[in-house]
Amino acid sequence: MVGGGQGAFIGAVHRIAARLDNRFELVAGALSSDPERAQASADELGLARSYADYRVMAVAEAERDDGIQAVSIVTPNNMHLPMAKAFLQAGIHVICDKPMTATLAEAQELAQIAAQSNALFVLTHTYAGYPMVREARRLVASGALGDIRMVHVEYVQDWLARPVTGKQADWRVDPAQSGGGAIGDIGSHAGHLARYVSGLEIGSVAAQLSTFVDGRQVDDDAQMMLRFVGGARGMLWASQVAPGNENEIRIRVIGSEASLDWCQTRCNELRFARLDEPPQTLTRGGPGFGGVARVPSGHPEGYLEAFGQLYADAADAIQAGTMPDGLPGIDDGLKGMRFIAATIESSKNGSVWTPV
Amino acid sequence: MVGGGQGAFIGAVHRIAARLDNRFELVAGALSSDPERAQASADELGLARSYADYRVMAVAEAERDDGIQAVSIVTPNNMHLPMAKAFLQAGIHVICDKPMTATLAEAQELAQIAAQSNALFVLTHTYAGYPMVREARRLVASGALGDIRMVHVEYVQDWLARPVTGKQADWRVDPAQSGGGAIGDIGSHAGHLARYVSGLEIGSVAAQLSTFVDGRQVDDDAQMMLRFVGGARGMLWASQVAPGNENEIRIRVIGSEASLDWCQTRCNELRFARLDEPPQTLTRGGPGFGGVARVPSGHPEGYLEAFGQLYADAADAIQAGTMPDGLPGIDDGLKGMRFIAATIESSKNGSVWTPV
Amino acid sequence: MVGGGQGAFIGAVHRIAARLDNRFELVAGALSSDPERAQASADELGLARSYADYRVMAVAEAERDDGIQAVSIVTPNNMHLPMAKAFLQAGIHVICDKPMTATLAEAQELAQIAAQSNALFVLTHTYAGYPMVREARRLVASGALGDIRMVHVEYVQDWLARPVTGKQADWRVDPAQSGGGAIGDIGSHAGHLARYVSGLEIGSVAAQLSTFVDGRQVDDDAQMMLRFVGGARGMLWASQVAPGNENEIRIRVIGSEASLDWCQTRCNELRFARLDEPPQTLTRGGPGFGGVARVPSGHPEGYLEAFGQLYADAADAIQAGTMPDGLPGIDDGLKGMRFIAATIESSKNGSVWTPV
Amino acid sequence: MVGGGQGAFIGAVHRIAARLDNRFELVAGALSSDPERAQASADELGLARSYADYRVMAVAEAERDDGIQAVSIVTPNNMHLPMAKAFLQAGIHVICDKPMTATLAEAQELAQIAAQSNALFVLTHTYAGYPMVREARRLVASGALGDIRMVHVEYVQDWLARPVTGKQADWRVDPAQSGGGAIGDIGSHAGHLARYVSGLEIGSVAAQLSTFVDGRQVDDDAQMMLRFVGGARGMLWASQVAPGNENEIRIRVIGSEASLDWCQTRCNELRFARLDEPPQTLTRGGPGFGGVARVPSGHPEGYLEAFGQLYADAADAIQAGTMPDGLPGIDDGLKGMRFIAATIESSKNGSVWTPV
Incomplete structure (x- = not known):
């Protein structure tokens, strides 16, 4: 996970959603651009590996045998492009919060990068996960x-x-x-x-x-x-x-x-x-x-289940190597x-x- | 009442609304442009006086001691202007269905006529009658x-x-x-x-x-x-x-x-x-x-009560000789x-x- | 109408309901057990004939050529029996508020009286009038x-x-x-x-x-x-x-x-x-x-229309001389x-x- | 977990609920009274330790240094007493589906056993978990x-x-x-x-x-x-x-x-x-x-979150060594x-x- 340190809202949601169907385990993160806060957040969550810099994380994780398969990007919009770029280029799947970027130009650049990567890019438009x-x-x-x-x-x-x-x-x-x-x-x-x-x-x-x-x-x-x-x-x-x-x-x-x-x-x-x-x-x-x-x-589901569905779909997609309809x-x-x-x-x- | 003969919808609504609070009694009408249908409709409703032509009605009612105080116009929009004109100029108050006319030019003409008449003009925007x-x-x-x-x-x-x-x-x-x-x-x-x-x-x-x-x-x-x-x-x-x-x-x-x-x-x-x-x-x-x-x-009211409210307000307005706020x-x-x-x-x- | 004088709730409801479909006209009443209040209430409503005593009213109206066809009883429950009795025995149809009486013994007596009368007895269980x-x-x-x-x-x-x-x-x-x-x-x-x-x-x-x-x-x-x-x-x-x-x-x-x-x-x-x-x-x-x-x-109806339906049905029943299903x-x-x-x-x- | 093997409903709910707030990890189970089904279910869920018999499980887990802290009982009601007894007497906290037992006599016996155990007993009345x-x-x-x-x-x-x-x-x-x-x-x-x-x-x-x-x-x-x-x-x-x-x-x-x-x-x-x-x-x-x-x-929660709340509370209770108000x-x-x-x-x- 990149972003989502202490005080963040959507980071916690992503973590619950990822865990809900037991398809992902959170093991590494660059949870804050502030190194101290990043470490403190990682400790709080019991993360195995905490990074101060997402670029370092992308490279390091890609090199590990037990490196992460996918990363969740949960930062302000203007950081989505550089972060997604780093991970996609490292061959790590990206699950990114919306909107995709801060500007259309950034989005166009990211689309090109994604087209050249074997890794998948999932955008968490939560409401698409509601049954x-x-x-x-x-x-x-x-x-x-x-x-x-x-x-x-x-x-x-x-x-x-x-x-x-x-x-x-x-x-x-x-x-x-x-x-x-x-x-x-x-x-x-x-x-x-x-x-x-x-x-x-x-x-x-x-x-x-x-x-x-x-x-x-x-x-x-x-x-x-x-x-x-x-x-x-x-x-x-x-x-x-x-x-x-x-x-x-x-x-x-x-x-x-x-x-x-x-x-x-x-x-x-x-x-x-x-x-x-x-x-x-x-x-x-x-x-x-x-x-x-x-x-x-009759047993009501809600926002977290909808969000979790996108993660479950992403897990399926990663397994299949291709994006399914509806994700x-x-x-x-x-x-x-x-x-x-x-x-x-x-x-x-x-x-x-x-x-x- | 002008219009509202057999087969009409809003005419019947106007009649119930007028009756609801016991403020109006329906005594005369030109219920249809077809003379036979007008008479048949009037008979069905037990009207005291049925007219085949609204212009004749306006003049005749204005001359009677017991002539109508107000007329309801419930015809297609393009007839609103000539009808309202006839009654306003005869000094008879007009309660008219919406929209006021078929064209803006007609509306402007009607506004001028109304300005020169002592009679009031009420437009039945029903929803304004809901409590x-x-x-x-x-x-x-x-x-x-x-x-x-x-x-x-x-x-x-x-x-x-x-x-x-x-x-x-x-x-x-x-x-x-x-x-x-x-x-x-x-x-x-x-x-x-x-x-x-x-x-x-x-x-x-x-x-x-x-x-x-x-x-x-x-x-x-x-x-x-x-x-x-x-x-x-x-x-x-x-x-x-x-x-x-x-x-x-x-x-x-x-x-x-x-x-x-x-x-x-x-x-x-x-x-x-x-x-x-x-x-x-x-x-x-x-x-x-x-x-x-x-x-x-807790006792629900509905559409007819809202409509009736406009008629009750119109009765008040006629009594007071002036339009109240909200009508x-x-x-x-x-x-x-x-x-x-x-x-x-x-x-x-x-x-x-x-x-x- | 018997009862329903100034300050009453259900009397006014009965009057609107009776008027709604133009099937009844209110012409006579004994609106209060207090003669002065009865007269004042009658004046306020423009009643043609006001009585101080319901027994007098029943007899007098039965004797008139233009006497009432039906009476509405809208008093406290313990008065329902004597009043309904007076009118049923005079051959005048009764439209009575619920419950029918104050006690079961009264109800049994009233049922016997009704069985011996040619006049109809309608009980206004309002909710039975909702479409x-x-x-x-x-x-x-x-x-x-x-x-x-x-x-x-x-x-x-x-x-x-x-x-x-x-x-x-x-x-x-x-x-x-x-x-x-x-x-x-x-x-x-x-x-x-x-x-x-x-x-x-x-x-x-x-x-x-x-x-x-x-x-x-x-x-x-x-x-x-x-x-x-x-x-x-x-x-x-x-x-x-x-x-x-x-x-x-x-x-x-x-x-x-x-x-x-x-x-x-x-x-x-x-x-x-x-x-x-x-x-x-x-x-x-x-x-x-x-x-x-x-x-x-799509045009909502409410409580008064439901109540009015019972009156419309009662009018049909009087015309037919028999109680319809559902009343x-x-x-x-x-x-x-x-x-x-x-x-x-x-x-x-x-x-x-x-x-x- | 005891019960909750393939084809079960509430077992899966318990597993999601336990995972939701990251307070429990599922490591051992006797998922079915049928040994083959128990093993197959455990394999499907990736359980570290699968038992064919809950009594063996209670004893074995109590002896392990890394044995389970708490067990979820999600079987038909008549099995709740013997199972809860086995784990409570082994000092393992019990989270049990409702009703507590099949009969009142069983419930009274269980209450006595619980009173003599240091382990806690939590009953999953789900609706008590709704915010x-x-x-x-x-x-x-x-x-x-x-x-x-x-x-x-x-x-x-x-x-x-x-x-x-x-x-x-x-x-x-x-x-x-x-x-x-x-x-x-x-x-x-x-x-x-x-x-x-x-x-x-x-x-x-x-x-x-x-x-x-x-x-x-x-x-x-x-x-x-x-x-x-x-x-x-x-x-x-x-x-x-x-x-x-x-x-x-x-x-x-x-x-x-x-x-x-x-x-x-x-x-x-x-x-x-x-x-x-x-x-x-x-x-x-x-x-x-x-x-x-x-x-x-504004972000709706539902049944799983309510259920998860009981698990989160149970985790708190286990940590504190005492049952909190509301659980x-x-x-x-x-x-x-x-x-x-x-x-x-x-x-x-x-x-x-x-x-x-």
Whole structure:
């Protein structure tokens, strides 16, 4: 693991997720750019091998017979490229937090590096790991919804509704480290979810980014209309300044014959409504079920299980030597960065339609 | 009553609403442009006086000592102007279904006529009659939400998801009679609700109207971003082609300190969430409650009661000779038509921001 | 109307309900046992004929050519018998609030009187007027649920959670006027709803009645197990002292093949779940729909429409001269009083199973 | 681990739960009473040490320097006593699935054995591990609800609605292995949850157990009224034959000043309603929060996290050498078996009130 030292949020999540299905063991890390904190964090976690520098770690681990097979990168966005580069070039698989990089140029460079490496690159778009999201994706792909007309997606939080400081907030609102605000941090999730479930590519966007909290250097609210390749249309809203919303991510896909509605708050349910029929509440299991489940339906799963699913899939991928359908990777990361870049450009240009 | 003969939908709703609080009695009507159907409809309803022509009705009723005080206009949109004109000029109060007219030019003409009449003009934006919508409006006005940051509103149906014919559908999808599709029929409600609850005026829109059903002459889906006067931003979605949605109108108003969330499906509840506090579910009643109620909270009210409230308010207004706060009238109708016109224009011009 | 003068709750509800579908006109009343209040109430409502005494009213109205066809009795329970008797014996139809009387002996007497009268007796068990409750009843009767295994019903309020005084509370907590507390006021509704939807008769009860507020003379909480004729089993809870519950009445009917779940808080929906299939959310309309509707599904209806349905049915019944299926009457009232009596007896005898 | 070999359900859950917070490592097991299956299961899980007999395992592990600290018992109920006895007497801590034993006599014997052992005994009443259940317990204990009036609890499933066979079903419907049906399997959870949240002991029960599926040897539905020590009253329903219910466990605690409502289906929320105030939806976090959380509120947790919490608490307990408040143990197990026995006895005796 690189990053995720004391005080980090997503690092701990990655560790639980990796452990959940007993597919990975955490043995080495460069947990902080501060050598002392790195060592202290490693001691706390009982890591066998702690490194002060990720470049040293990549080289050293690649040389060991018992070196790590895969590394998790859980740092601010601007560090993703150099770190992923070091490990991919050392032949070590990379499991990287989103968005893929801080800028589109970095993403393009990383895509080239990944193409030349035998190692895999997995991007942890968590929501793609939810069983009911996978079932939604399967239902759309099966044609059960008819022609897709609209995709509406939103991701709404309130933790930045006021000026906030602290380890989690600081780098996210620093353009140099994050590359963007709400659009990068959670808009990237929403955009990916729209693509993931609908199976459609976003063709162009007309966006207005806003900064509601005075003095903030990045956007904290992103609203946009979407045009998908093939004719579907949609809307996307990502906000970090909306009181009363903890972490509300919701997607609705609407076809000519049926619609789907899923939100994380009731993540174990998927509303499926065929035209002229009563809406159904789908849960895990059932014939042809597109998701996965560790416990029978009725025993709720959550965020950690979704995250764990990506790790389980990554373990399968590493074993198979190839990325399976449904596991986000380098291509998704690149498209995600194009989406962010197009959104920012559209917003700067008076919300004009901008190709992705 | 003008319009609302056999086979009509909204006419029957107006009649129940007018009767609900025992403030109006239906005594005269020109219920259909077809004289035979008009008479048959009047007989069915036991009307004292049936007219074959609304112009004759306006003149005759104005001359009677026991003539009607107010008329309800419940015809297709393109008839609203001539009918309202006839009654307003006869000094008879008008209660008119929305949108106010079929075109902006008609709306401007009607506004002038109304300005010169002593009679009142009431526009039945039903959702403004819901107790919890009024409470929402009161809370925003009280400052409880802080500065308004965003307004998100949607009105989603599926009854036109396929090509549909019949009395209800035919005139709505005929541009000559309706003046617009989803944007006019339900987008007008959504736009009014946004203004009504937030207390803010819509400054400009960036819209994409779509027609998803082949061969349809009007839009059946409207998506747009909004900019409100004063800096708030928002999104609006109105659709008549989204399977799984019967009549879902929802508004969220988000301020710097708190947010509100109301949808018609759970119309007796209003979610109110202050930053850093658990969200509350408000119901009718309570100190300073901004709505009205006929029965104690816990006994659900619905659409007919909301509609009836507008009639009760209209009765109060007629008695007082002046429009009360909270009752939609000519100014709302004019702004609504400007909103529709701006939306259509923006959509034609590549979704460019267009002033309302 | 008898009762329902100034300060009354259910009288006003009856008046709106009677008016809703334009089937009744209120022309005469004995609105209060206090002659001055009766006259003042009548003036306020614009009644043509006000009486100080219901006995005088029954005789006088029966003699008039334009006398009332039906009377609504909306007084405390202990007055139901003498009043219904007076009107039934005068040949005037009776629409009576529940429970039918204050005691079982009164109910038995009233049943005999009704049997000897040509006039009809309607009991306003409001919840039987909800469209989705009727659909639930139809589904059970159709066999869609298989063999009925269990019926769970509850009716929970909090308005008596503290010692309360006032016109609404005073007579309800006076055993002489009400004949019982929570069990009579709302337990009677819950018991009827269980019978109404399931189509099963309650064979015996094992109950514990409680009085949680010090000094109260009647029960304010009723809990019981039920055994239905035919083998189904169930539970019933009625409480007026449970904070956080406004007026929560809910019924679940569980069969061998499917189950139903309805609650007043979401009265426009009915959950229907077949074994091994995703649960469905039914709304008004659809093939074979067992309810009624004034407006299309998606436009919520509520308590007043349910109440109005009983009045519309009563109007149909008067016209037809016979009680239709689905309209509660004298037999339901008698069974309801037997149920209350059995409950009270069981509770006194250590919750022993007591036949109804 | 003892039990939990191939084909088992709860064994896998225990393994994930134990691993979740990185507090336990699974190194040894007697995974099946069938030696071949035991070995195969151990191989599959990569266990260091596999035993064919739990008695051999207890002795051998106790003698090793690197022997296990704690054992998880995840077998049918009738094996809990001999197994727990073997390990407790060997000084190895026991984490045991519920109910504690198959009979009350066994439970009493186990309680004596535990009292004489230095090793701890933890009972995995999963629902006690949910953050919002702990918060509910804290709120009741804090006095925020006033005097507790009622406790209503239910646990409803449908997986045994038809005759079912298979590893999960077979032992549960065999009285010799399970000691009871729905009352033992899930009624025990419901009874514990009532005690856990309310802080009250169940004084007596009046119950009716039913067997709805023909030929089944145990009850599959349990309904009862409860009397708590101190005067509170309540109802409990546990069913395994109610179509449309996957795993619905819900508790409502109602006090004189406020009420709480929690159900597993929305496990991340707790409804808290003070009398005369709008109900609040509590989530994880907040001042004085009584639960625990691995990720910020808004990221849903579920069943595995709740289960994992018991393992984390057990690890803390082992470290401290004493059972912390909030972790179910031998006393809860004994009370649970007394509750089951009283329920069965009451049901046999015509639902008479039976002391627990």
